[in-house]
Amino acid sequence: MKDIVNKVRGSLQLQYILLTVIALIGFAIDLTIPLGVAFGVYYVIVILVSLAFNNTSMTLFWAVTCSLLTVIGFLISPDGGEMWKVIFNRVISVGAILTVAIVSLLVLKKNKELMKLEADLELSSVRSRLGEVAEYAKDAIIITDKHGCVSWTNNAFTQITGYELADVEGKKPGDVLQGRDTEIDTVERLHNAVKNAQQIEVEILNYHKNGTPYWIELAITPILVDGELQRFIAVERDITTRKNLEFRLKELATMARAETDNKSHFMSLLIDELRVPLNRLKNINEKLRLDDSAENIQEVHAGINVCNSFIENTILSIETLENIDLNNFRIYKSSFRFNSIIENLRKSTTQIAGEQNLDLEFKDELSQSVTYYSDSSLINSIFSFYISSVANKLEDCKVLIHFSDSIQNDTGLVNLFIRIEDLGEVYHVLNDRVGHGNLDVSILSMGRSFVFQRLNEVIQKLGGSLDYGIENEDASTISLTLPLELDTSSFAPYPVETYQRILIAEDNRVNALVLIKMLRSLGFADIDTARNGAEAVEMARKKQYHAILMDNHMPIMNGIEASKIIKKTVDADINIIACTADSSDVAVEGFKQSGVDKIIFKPINKAKILEHLEVVDDSFKVVDKLA
Secondary structure, three states, rough: HHHHHHHHHHHHHHHHHHHHHHHHHHHHHHHHHHOOOHHHHHHHHHHHHHHOOHHHHHHHHHHHHHHHHHHHHHHHOOOOHHHHHHHHHHHHHHHHHHHHHHHHHHHHHHHHHHHHHHHHHHHHHHHHHOOOOOOOOOOOOEEEOOOOOEEEEOOHHHHOOOOHHHHOOOOOHHHHHHOOOOOHHHHHHHHHHOOOOOOOEEEEEOOOOOOOOOEEEEEEEEEOOOOOOEEEEEEEEOHHHHHHHHHHHHHHHHHHHHHHHHHHHHHHHHHHHHHHHHHHHHHHHOOOOOOOOOHHHHHHHHHHHHHHHHHHHHHHHHHHHHOOHHOOOOOOOEEEEHHHHHHHHHHHHHHHHHHHHOOOEOOOOEEOOOOOOHHHHHHHHHHHHHHHHHOOOOOOOEEEEEEEEEEOOOOEEEEEEEEOOOHHHHHHHHHHOOOOOOOOOOOOOOOHHHHHHHHHHHHHHHOOOEEEEEEEEEEEEEEEEEEEEEEEHHOOOOOOOOOOOEEEEEOOOHHHHHHHHHHHHOOOOOOOEEEOOOHHHHHHHHHEEEEEEEEOOOOOOOOOHHHHHHHHHHHHOEEEHHHHHHHHHHHHHHHHHOOOEEEEEEEOOOOHHHHHHHOOOOOOOOOOHHH
């Protein structure tokens, strides 16, 4: 049927034949029906069909012809009854209505096809005008209809987005390309521009077909013909590299501002710290002006040296703290002992205390024999900062500064305890303002408050702990503990003497005296004593002992830890006998794991000592042995 219709449309002769047949059928019927029937309406069918052929001359021809046929039919048609007229009039009316409807639908369909052809032609014309430049441009080009639905894209669109034309045709680009992190405000601006047929340029985050985000610079231009919107042309340029550079520059700018703020805080701290020694130098100068005697000059010289040492230490400490990168935290290890650090702190703090009218008690109970392997500059800076923060800012109160250390699991624990009888003033400053991040400068400078917070993070990264406390509402306390690696290389053995010598490691002086008396009664004349495990390690490093009697519970370093270090770093075959009142399974197992095979449980008598000395080492020659 479709082929027949197409054949008729393509042949003018067939069109005339078809219309002639339709007209003659109507004329024949008109001649047989009564005169009163309005059969002339039938010829509307001929006119409508002629319209479908889109031929003006043909339509005019058949309009004249059908008019003549209507007149001839009027003259020749027979008379008829009223009912006959009514029926035929109705039938003719219905036929005319249906014919008009069908022909109108066909014409409408044809018009739509024509409009589509015109749109395709226009799109083709646009593409033709854009030419190969648009087809192969590096920027993505999208052409949409007036509703914003995609009708064409170039090759660059596929390269940038990963989508082919078939993936997006008939869809709105934003529905396909936008994603989770696309800014809502930008999307709304685009929507309003398209809705109002306005030109717009934006930067927006889109998503590749594989889910990768990318940034584009998008320009949308509406195309108007005779003031009526026809389509949109969008040009997209990939600016991901540029945007990433912008973000990086913003990040660097933020970091630079933060670094500037940091330097400002540290400079504020430096000024705050140096104010005290500079005032002290001023006072010393005035003292020298009033009294230039040799004795006074010597005293002034000593004071200047202390101030100079304090200033150098302060500058070094602040430089060390300033150069800490918390995001890439590193420490620079070296072997050191606390002797010089503590001595410098004691001298400077004592001088400050005299000028600030502080009742200072400085207690140093650090082991003199332990060598640590850590960042000495950083450790010195941390301790110096907390001590100077207290000493430089207080007057007329009692201050205790107490250093101590201990050994735990082959690690040294260095403790700083500060107690200030200040009615809790320092505690409230540290806990309420610094501890909670509120940089209140009412007592502490901005720089000092900043460094307090920074040091909290440093101490945490070192695995240490920092606590603020208050005792009886009248004394602030600061407790700082830092775990430090022991320098085991310092435990290497030295040349020693080779005759029989015994070492007693015992913190209880009475117990040590009892053991010395027992050993001497057994003929041992050379006996050394150590008050704790750390001293025992140091003495074993310097001298050779045929036996070491090791207590367990001692300060600084217990017997198990000391035995382990001696066995590991001094002499694996050295004879160590545990002498302890602790008979627990934990203690026994601890000594065994440290390499100790023999244990004497207290109370100790001569027979037990003699038995174990002979069993441990056959080289012992006990003189004047008791029966």
